[in-house]
Amino acid sequence: MNQVNNSGLPLKVFTSLVDSGKKYPEVLDEIKNRTFEELISPPKNLSTAKDRFNLQRNLYIKLSDGDDITWEEAKLGIKPLPSISAPSDFYKNLKIVAMPEEIITKAEKSRMYAFSILNHPERIKVLKEAKKQEFKKPSLAHSRVLDRAEVEHRLLTFSDVAPVQPDLTSERLHRRKLLAQGPFIPTSRKKGVGVRLPLTTGSMTTGNPEMIAVSAMCGVLATTYKEGLCAFPEIQAEVTTNAVEIIHEAAAKDPLWKNRPDRKELLSFWLSQIGITVETDERQAVKRVKLLLPLIKKRMLASLAVRVYNPQASKETVNTVKRLRKEFGDVLEIFAGQANSVEAAQELIDAGADAIGQGIAGGLRCTTSIVSGVAVSVLRDLWRMRGKVDAPIFVDSSVSYFWALAYLLGASMLVKPSHFVGIESLGGRFPFVNGTGYFIPYNGEASAVNKEHVGKLMKNGRPFAPEGLGGFQKIDLGLASIPDHILDTVINFLIPPFVFQGTSSGRRFLSIPDMHKEADLEFLWEWCHTSHRCRLGR
Numbered sequence: 191m192n193q194v195n196n197s198g199l200p201l202k203v204f205t206s207l208v209d210s211g212k213k214y215p216e217v218l219d220e221i222k223n224r225t226f227e228e229l230i231s232p233p234k235n236l237s238t239a240k241d242r243f244n245l246q247r248n249l250y251i252k253l254s255d256g257d258d259i260t261w262e263e264a265k266l267g268i269k270p271l272p273s274i275s276a277p278s279d280f281y282k283n284l285k286i287v288a289m290p291e292e293i294i295t296k297a298e299k300s301r302m303y304a305f306s307i308l309n310h311p312e313r314i315k316v317l318k319e320a321k322k323q324e325f326k327k328p329s330l331a332h333s334r335v336l337d338r339a340e341v342e343h344r345l346l347t348f349s350d351v352a353p354v355q356p357d358l359t360s361e362r363l364h365r366r367k368l369l370a371q372g373p374f375i376p377t378s379r380k381k382g383v384g385v386r387l388p389l390t391t392g393s394m395t396t397g398n399p400e401m402i403a404v405s406a407m408c409g410v411l412a413t414t415y416k417e418g419l420c421a422f423p424e425i426q427a428e429v430t431t432n433a434v435e436i437i438h439e440a441a442a443k444d445p446l447w448k449n450r451p452d453r454k455e456l457l458s459f460w461l462s463q464i465g466i467t468v469e470t471d472e473r474q475a476v477k478r479v480k481l482l483l484p485l486i487k488k489r490m491l492a493s494l495a496v497r498v499y500n501p502q503a504s505k506e507t508v509n510t511v512k513r514l515r516k517e518f519g520d521v522l523e524i525f526a527g528q529a530n531s532v533e534a535a536q537e538l539i540d541a542g543a544d545a546i547g548q549g550i551a552g553g554l555r556c557t558t559s560i561v562s563g564v565a566v567s568v569l570r571d572l573w574r575m576r577g578k579v580d581a582p583i584f585v586d587s588s589v590s591y592f593w594a595l596a597y598l599l600g601a602s603m604l605v606k607p608s609h610f611v612g613i614e615s616l617g618g619r620f621p622f623v624n625g626t627g628y629f630i631p632y633n634g635e636a637s638a639v640n641k642e643h644v645g646k647l648m649k650n651g652r653p654f655a656p657e658g659l660g661g662f663q664k665i666d667l668g669l670a671s672i673p674d675h676i677l678d679t680v681i682n683f684l685i686p687p688f689v690f691q692g693t694s695s696g697r698r699f700l701s702i703p704d705m706h707k708e709a710d711l712e713f714l715w716e717w718c719h720t721s722h723r724c725r726l727g728r
Contacts, residue, residue, distance in 0.1 A: 230649075232648070242643070243264055245274045246274050249281075250271070253281060255285065265428065265429075267399075268398065269620040270630065270631045271419070276638070276660055281622075284624050286617075286621070286622055287621065287623050289621060293613075294613055294619065294670075298613075298671065300674050301404070304676070305673050307369075308677055308680075317385065318455070320385045323376055325379050325384070325582055328600040328707070329577050329707055329708070330576070330578070331577060331708065332710070333573075333711035333712060335351060336569075340570070345570065347569060347588070348596065350717055352717065353595070353692070353713050354715065355692055356693075357696040361698070365681070373387070373388065375388055375702045377390075377603040378544035380493075383492075384523060386409050386410060386463060387409045387410045388684070389609070389676070390412070390584065391405050391410065391413060391606075395415075395615055395630060395632055395663070396610070396616070399432035399433040400436065401610065401614045402430065403440070406437060406461070406463035406464055409459065409460075411465060411603070412463050413466055414466045415467050416469060416499070417635050417643065419643060421645075426481075435490075437464075438490060441457040461491055464491060465496060465523070466478055467497045468496055468497070469499065469500070470499075470500045470506035470510045472510050475496075479518055486521060493523055495522075495523045497526075498524065498525070501635065502528065503531075507526055507538065509541075512541040515542030525546075526541075526543040527548060528547055528548060531575075539579075545581055545603070546583050547583075547605075548572065548575065548585055549585045549588050566588060567588075568585055569596075572585070572596065576600035583600060584601070585601045585604050598708075598714075602702070608632070609679050611630060611632075611666070611672070613665070615630045615672070616631060631662060635658070636658045638660055640658075641653030641655070641656050687699065688701070694713045
């Protein structure tokens with residue numbers, strides 16, 4: 191029903207639809223007679239990283255009540271770089287502050303304890319023996335629960351299945367003894383280098399040299415991401431080079447390490463964890479590696495870990511692995527994914543990959559599986575590949591806290607970026623605060639914020655094809671340093687499976703390779719609906 195005014199005549203609806211071209215001639219000039227590619231190209235004032243930084247700097251100053259940020263601080267991830275294309279309420283009630291000195295001091299002191307435990311001479315002695323091991327693929331196995339799910343086309347997740355407890359026939363395992371043993375395992379096929387803790391930082395919050403350095407010094411694979419400002423190869427190389435320099439300087443000068451008899455061995459172990467993430471653009475991937483070759487020529491690095499990341503299973507990944515192996519030979523330790531089948535994994539191995547990545551995110555901040563309608567089950571894909579892929583498998587996302595089951599099903603390493611949060615993180619010493627805690631930016635590879643940094647914007651300034659939400663990860667003040675977080679992770683998530691999980695014969699597992707040897711997985715049970723609800727507290 192049309193509205194009417196007091197005279198009974200219809201009200202005129204005010205609209206700019208009929209004259210927007212006259213009202214906004216500058217926009218008309220931008221869009222008229224443009225090709226499709228021109229229309230979806232970024233606006234001119236956002237064409238370079240520094241141009242975008244100048245806009246983001248204004249937002250930083252506003253959120254930090256007048257504190258400034260330099261290009262160098264943003265480039266090295268010392269201070270967080272706010273998103274200029276985020277919705278207006280994204281930073282609502284958030285401010286950027288300097289982390290209180292008392293928190294930093296406490297975290298740095300606690301970090302020394304964590305470092306001394308993770309790098310204790312007894313553990314390094316075990317590591318030396320573990321490095322003699324070569325990767326052996328898991329045995330072929332059977333399980334009524336998992337095999338039935340395959341036949342019935344049932345999509346099980348890690349929260350749906352669990353192993354039984356051990357019985358009285360098994361001997362007690364001491365957690366301190368298990369901690370002393372690592373757990374160090376071969377995480378790639380590269381001999382003498384690929385043995386480490388079965389964790390890696392991933393490609394989300396690793397834009398700070400200090401973060402790369404401390405993570406590597408904990409014995410986990412630390413790859414500088416290719417998102418944010420590190421989308422620019424020169425910046426990624428600068429971050430990685432700084433991390434290597436920090437490690438060398440710490441080993442040479444810090445009283446924690448400089449007088450250790452095994453200092454050279456420690457230094458070699460730490461440096462073997464250093465790596466970068468590259469895309470499946472062959473030329474860009476080669477360029478990123480070449481920028482770091484001076485570190486190898488100067489013998490500051492003996493090798494470089496390279497993670498070839500592609501959220502899709504595609505031939506480009508295979509071609510990039512081939513090109514990298516051909517150009518740089520054995521100096522690289524190559525981690526490549528995604529592979530969602532035995533055949534895809536074998537192609538990557540034949541191309542030169544040392545380890546295979548499997549799994550896409552299940553839909554927390556990453557929305558790929560949701561918007562695409564894809565049935566995501568890392569558990570299913572691991573089960574299909576177990577015992578058939580002759581290279582370690584590292585798993586991206588979807589595992590949540592069910593680490594033990596992932597290793598039992600054949601995984602050798604987990605990508606857990608959310609466990610690498612602390613004062614050393616990107617913006618960790620200058621976090622966001624909302625009155626309830628301290629937070630760092632936490633954005634996926636395909637998120638709107640990272641699309642903005644890379645410059646994949648349309649003329650209206652919005653990111654093109656984002657498949658993830660920008661977000662924040664809270665800093666746990668009880669574990670405010672990354673080494674504390676990793677030590678806590680080892681104690682609370684890597685060790686308990688050996689203590690509390692049993693086999694059909696009643697014995698306990700002694701290590702992850704021991705899990706991989708087990709062929710009889712009939713001790714796996716599927717949760718009934720009621721038990722599942724109780725277990726997850728729903």
